[in-house]
Amino acid sequence: xxxxxxxxxxxxxxxxxxxxxxxxxxxxxxxxxxxxxxxxxxxxxxxxxxxxxxxxxxxxxxxxxxxxxxxxxxxxxxxxxxxxxxxxxxxxxxxxxxxxxxxxxxxxxxxxxxxxxxxxxxxxxxxxxxxxxxxxxxxxxxxxxxxxxxxxxxxxxxxxxxxxxxxxxxxxxxxxxxxxxxxxxxxxxxxxxxxxxxxxxxxxxxxxxxxxxxxxxxxxxxxxxxxxxxxxxxxxxxxxxxxxxxxxxxx
Amino acid sequence: xxxxxxxxxxxxxxxxxxxxxxxxxxxxxxxxxxxxxxxxxxxxxxxxxxxxxxxxxxxxxxxxxxxxxxxxxxxxxxxxxxxxxxxxxxxxxxxxxxxxxxxxxxxxxxxxxxxxxxxxxxxxxxxxxxxxxxxxxxxxxxxxxxxxxxxxxxxxxxxxxxxxxxxxxxxxxxxxxxxxxxxxxxxxxxxxxxxxxxxxxxxxxxxxxxxxxxxxxxxxxxxxxxxxxxxxxxxxxxxxxxxxxxxxxxxxxxxxxxxxxxxxxxxxxxxxxxxxxxxxxxxxxxxxxxxxxxxxxxxxxxxxxxxxxxxxxxxxxxxxxxxxxxxxxxxxxxxxxxxxxxxxxxxxxxxxxxxxxxxxxxxxxxxxxxxxxxxxxxxxxxxxxxxxxxxxxxxxxxxxxxxxxxxxxxxxxxxxxxxxxxxxxxxxxxxxxxxxxxxxxxxxxxxxxxxxxxxxxxxxxxxxxxxxxxxxxxxxxxxxxxxxxxxxxxxxxxxxxxxxxxxxxxxxxxxxxxxxxxxxxxxxxxxxxxxxxxxxxxxxxxxx
Numbered sequence: 115x116x117x118x119x120x121x122x123x124x125x126x127x128x129x130x131x132x133x134x135x136x137x138x139x140x141x142x143x144x145x146x147x148x149x150x151x152x153x154x155x156x157x158x159x160x161x162x163x164x165x166x167x168x169x170x171x172x173x174x175x176x177x178x179x180x181x182x183x184x185x186x187x188x189x190x191x192x193x194x195x196x197x198x199x200x201x202x203x204x205x206x207x208x209x210x211x212x213x214x215x216x217x218x219x220x221x222x223x224x225x226x227x228x229x230x231x232x233x234x235x236x237x238x239x240x241x242x243x244x245x246x247x248x249x250x251x252x253x254x255x256x257x258x259x260x261x262x263x264x265x266x267x268x269x270x271x272x273x274x275x276x277x278x279x280x281x282x283x284x285x286x287x288x289x290x291x292x293x294x295x296x297x298x299x300x301x302x303x304x305x306x307x308x309x310x311x312x313x314x315x316x317x318x319x320x321x322x323x324x325x326x327x328x329x330x331x332x333x334x335x336x337x338x339x340x341x342x343x344x345x346x347x348x349x350x351x352x353x354x355x356x357x358x359x360x361x362x363x364x365x
Numbered sequence: 366x367x368x369x370x371x372x373x374x375x376x377x378x379x380x381x382x383x384x385x386x387x388x389x390x391x392x393x394x395x396x397x398x399x400x401x402x403x404x405x406x407x408x409x410x411x412x413x414x415x416x417x418x419x420x421x422x423x424x425x426x427x428x429x430x431x432x433x434x435x436x437x438x439x440x441x442x443x444x445x446x447x448x449x450x451x452x453x454x455x456x457x458x459x460x461x462x463x464x465x466x467x468x469x470x471x472x473x474x475x476x477x478x479x480x481x482x483x484x485x486x487x488x489x490x491x492x493x494x495x496x497x498x499x500x501x502x503x504x505x506x507x508x509x510x511x512x513x514x515x516x517x518x519x520x521x522x523x524x525x526x527x528x529x530x531x532x533x534x535x536x537x538x539x540x541x542x543x544x545x546x547x548x549x550x551x552x553x554x555x556x557x558x559x560x561x562x563x564x565x566x567x568x569x570x571x572x573x574x575x576x577x578x579x580x581x582x583x584x585x586x587x588x589x590x591x592x593x594x595x596x597x598x599x600x601x602x603x604x605x606x607x608x609x610x611x612x613x614x615x616x617x618x619x620x621x622x623x624x625x626x627x628x629x630x631x632x633x634x635x636x637x638x639x640x641x642x643x644x645x646x647x648x649x650x651x652x653x654x655x656x657x658x659x660x661x662x663x664x665x666x667x668x669x670x671x672x673x674x675x676x677x678x679x680x681x682x683x684x685x686x687x688x689x690x691x692x693x694x695x696x697x698x699x700x701x702x703x704x705x706x707x708x709x710x711x712x713x714x715x716x717x718x719x720x721x722x723x724x725x726x727x728x729x730x731x732x733x734x735x736x737x738x739x740x741x742x743x744x745x746x747x748x749x750x751x752x753x754x755x756x757x758x759x760x761x762x763x764x765x766x767x768x769x770x771x772x773x774x775x776x777x778x779x780x781x782x783x784x785x786x787x788x789x790x791x792x793x794x795x796x797x798x799x800x801x802x803x804x805x806x807x808x809x810x811x812x813x814x815x816x817x818x819x820x821x822x823x824x825x826x827x828x829x830x831x832x833x834x835x836x837x838x839x840x841x842x843x844x845x846x847x848x849x850x851x852x853x854x855x856x857x858x859x860x861x862x863x864x865x866x867x868x869x870x871x872x873x874x875x876x877x878x879x880x881x882x883x884x885x886x887x888x889x890x891x892x893x894x895x896x897x898x899x900x901x902x903x904x905x906x907x908x909x
Binding site: 116140191192193195196198199201203205206207208209210211216219222223252253254255268269278331359 | 733802804805807808809810812813814815818822823826827901902903904
């Protein structure tokens with residue numbers, strides 16, 4: 115039995131300027147509680163698709179539905195406050211402390227300071243960052259991995275049911291990336307959030323994704339569980355991508 | 366006590382005037398109202414019992430204007446406001462025509478050629494008749510009776526240069542001109558009745574012509590660096606140099622009889638004005654003027670003192686006391702600064718007020734404009750480029766353009782400084798906001814900040830140091846350029862600089878230039894501190 119989709123993209127196309135077709139008639143569902151990974155080369159439209167999901171962009175044609183309701187009819191600001199977001203190089207506000215950064219969305223939603231502070235400390239704990247040491251630091255005083263963990267905490271702060279991640283491990287060195295991916299897997303066990311993650315790293319997609327959507331030149335080639343993709347690639351390009359990965363992994 | 370309005374009484378009167386009109390202004394804009402009230406007094410001066418006397422920015426013009434002023438103060442109940450040292454004929458004449466001043470000393474030859482653009486004539490009576498008729502007909506401006514001397518152009522050659530071939534006339538000079546190096550004033554080079562006409566009349570062809578500042582010419586001629594120079598016939602320096610003044614044997618140079626040029630409206634409103642100024646008819650000959658000019662130029666005596674002595678010698682005013690003895694000769698810099706500290710502090714305050722007001726108004730206009738342009742990026746670059754053009758207009762030209770619109774004094778000065786302050790602030794506000802931490806802005810938007818919240822909480826704080834750097838640049842430009850306000854009678858530290866240039870007195874120049882430079886440095890340092898102070902914590906100047 116398939117759970118009802120949290121997000122559904124219906125026949126969405128996105129055209130930039132005169133003839134840049136970033137997305138061509140993409141249709142897919144995001145299921146409750148799953149981690150869907152969008153993968154493809156640069157220019158495949160994966161980031162554009164992610165930005166449709168919280169209204170950062172509006173599709174040229176087609177629609178995006180959140181819990182069954184078209185987001186065209188909703189206030190994009192409200193939608194974004196209900197959806198967590200993590201981007202490649204953390205994007206922390208450089209002039210705000212760690213605590214202020216993590217507490218951003220609760221502050222926007224008008225939480226009481228005490229409730230906010232409690233939530234910030236709990237999330238820093240969750241991310242293995244000692245609140246007493248990190249609360250008052252500024253982003254510039256953190257390592258890249260620490261910044262990205264703060265960005266995760268910030269995305270979780272108002273307990274959204276959906277989190278969007280745009281290459282969250284992309285800017286980190288290999289060691290830090292691996293450690294953070296492990297931590298992410300651990301978090302997945304404890305959290306119930308639906309996640310949509312963009313990556314161009316197939317290893318990462320296979321390790322972290324419950325399902326994987328493969329995009330190329332704005333088209334959705336295939337969507338399915340990692341084992342489905344490996345067993346029955348629906349497209350030469352998917353097969354090529356997987357073969358390349360297999361060769362790369364075991365030379 | 367009606368004999369003379371002392372400086373203090375004059376200042377007190379001005380202050381009273383400002384207070385009175387300031388009260389009628391909008392309380393919230395007190396500073397602006399104060400300024401407007403002084404400038405407003407320009408156009409209404411003749412109506413409320415005040416006469417505004419102007420002069421050009423050379424000593425003889427200032428001396429004559431000061432005599433007019435003291436005579437009016439001593440022999441009528443009118444109050445006098447002085448706007449001495451305006452930059453040249455054009456500025457004075459425009460100010461008079463616009464009603465910003467009521468009278469200033471002018472020369473018939475200048476009126477004929479530089480203002481009326483008529484061909485020069487050698488006939489003094491005809492020249493006076495022409496300017497009288499035309500000025501009256503065209504602008505309702507009146508030439509008073511001539512003061513009795515003329516300050517005409519003449520050519521002079523250092524006697525040392527004539528050892529082999531003595532020259533008596535300009536025709537003699539024409540025969541040898543191809544071997545002569547000339548140093549001429551800027552105005553002389555341009556004017557119809559200057560070099561261009563002279564060359565045609567006499568067929569002069571100099572080996573080399575150099576444009577030079579008036580007082581430097583004398584030194585260059587004495588040092589043998591130039592062989593011929595243009596001079597004014599009443600120049601006091603002629604006493605100190607051994608120059609031969611060449612005879613204008615073909616009557617080229619038009620007569621330059623000095624006279625007062627007065628607005629008809631002022632004469633009608635205050636009939637006593639014409640009567641009192643008429644007392645100076647034929648009062649001075651060229652020799653007397655040379656002596657008075659000598660005291661100003663070489664003795665460094667104040668214009669007020671020399672004017673008072675000249676008038677009391679004619680028994681036109683009575684003096685209660687002899688006044689303090691004039692300082693003998695020139696002083697060293699630091700004693701001079703110390704003995705003039707009161708004046709210099711006043712000038713510094715004026716200077717700061719001009720620059721500060723211009724900068725404040727610049728902030729009020731430029732920061733909102735920068736914010737607006739950040740929202741309308743397509744037009745931003747063209748708009749900023751147009752504002753940038755103001756930086757390329759020479760300051761003197763910009764000031765001259767403003768006289769027909771704003772008259773003279775503080776208003777056009779502040780307006781010009783304001784225009785100069787806009788570009789650096791707009792430029793930095795726009796680019797500071799546009800380039801502020803793009804990734805942080807992106808994540809703030811993705812997490813649900815509105816554009817207004819992003820501006821307030823992210824862009825502005827991150828752009829603040831950049832905006833402040835623009836403000837700092839604007840402040841230094843404004844403080845530096847404010848020295849030019851002296852040219853249109855707005856005071857400030859430019860006054861001693863301009864005066865010192867005329868007197869070729871480095872001490873006087875430095876007494877204005879040093880405080881101006883110190884002010885610019887101090888403001889730059891102060892705003893540098895502010896820039897550090899408003900830099901948000903977490904932003905490092907040099908990320909390690």
